Amino acid sequence: MVLKVRDLSVARGGVPVLTGLSFDVGAGCALILRGPNGAGKTTLLRTMAGLQPPLSGEITGAEDKVAYAAHSDGLKSMLTVRENLTFWAAVFGQSDITPAVTAFNLVELQERLAGTLSAGQKRRLGLARLLVTGRPVWILDEPTVSLDQDAVRLFEDAVAAHLAGGGSVIMATHIVPGFEAEVLDISPWRATAETRAGASDEAFL
Ligand SMILES: Nc1ncnc2c1ncn2[C@@H]1O[C@H](COP(=O)(O)OP(=O)(O)OP(=O)(O)O)[C@@H](O)[C@H]1O
Numbered sequence: 001m002v003l004k005v006r007d008l009s010v011a012r013g014g015v016p017v018l019t020g021l022s023f024d025v026g027a028g029c030a031l032i033l034r035g036p037n038g039a040g041k042t043t044l045l046r047t048m049a050g051l052q053p054p055l056s057g058e059i060t061g062a063e064d065k066v067a068y069a070a071h072s073d074g075l076k077s078m079l080t081v082r083e084n085l086t087f088w089a090a091v092f093g094q095s096d097i098t099p100a101v102t103a104f105n106l107v108e109l110q111e112r113l114a115g116t117l118s119a120g121q122k123r124r125l126g127l128a129r130l131l132v133t134g135r136p137v138w139i140l141d142e143p144t145v146s147l148d149q150d151a152v153r154l155f156e157d158a159v160a161a162h163l164a165g166g167g168s169v170i171m172a173t174h175i176v177p178g179f180e181a182e183v184l185d186i187s188p189w190r191a192t193a194e195t196r197a198g199a200s201d202e203a204f205l
Pocket residue numbers: 012013017035036037038039040041042043044172196199200201202
């Protein structure tokens with residue numbers, strides 16, 4: 001399985017952010033996106049996850065294969081940790097949440113309402129959700145934000161296991177990860193237009 005991005009241009013609020021970007025990510029491979037704040041990493045990841053259409057260009061190999069974890073954890077705050085994972089497992093046609101609970105050290109938090117978790121605990125739950133999707137391509141936006149050192153290690157172990165199983169990971173991060181990864185600095189593909197004047201394509205900011 002190879003994820004291919006060809007001559008891709010992406011926009012936020014109708015304003016081009018990146019233009020003409022091409023790269024591949026193979027099975028068992030991780031790609032780290034780098035670039036300064038506002039360079040377009042989130043926009044690129046959202047486009048690859050199918051949350052917004054590209055301006056132009058092509059993404060192949062992502063169809064029905066992507067699990068996305070972003071800044072907003074998208075957790076159901078009135079469901080427990082166990083119920084959240086069970087819900088997401090069912091959405092993706094899976095049933096066993098135990099590996100996800102164990103991998104992110106959520107055993108003792110299983111019956112807690114997600115809304116009552118700390119920021120780092122919420123992030124662990126959001127990342128555990130990746131494991132119950134059964135999807136091979138993980139697209140991750142700053143996955144280690146709010147995680148303590150132990151939790152970062154749990155995350156790195158989960159990624160290493162995912163890669164060893166033939167999965168792929170594309171992630172934006174400002175840290176140096178503890179697993180092997182290619183690095184792509186997207187700065188050279190930044191669009192020049194800076195005329196956004198308050199434009200946005202978000203329904204809720
Ligand atoms: N909802 C939005 N509507 C309009 N413009 C946006 C929106 N979100 C981000 N932008 C703008 O789009 C550009 C790319 O933002 P993006 O979030 O993709 O960058 P990033 O590389 O992920 O940044 P960071 O490292 O700060 O997370 C920036 O100029 C940003 O201000």
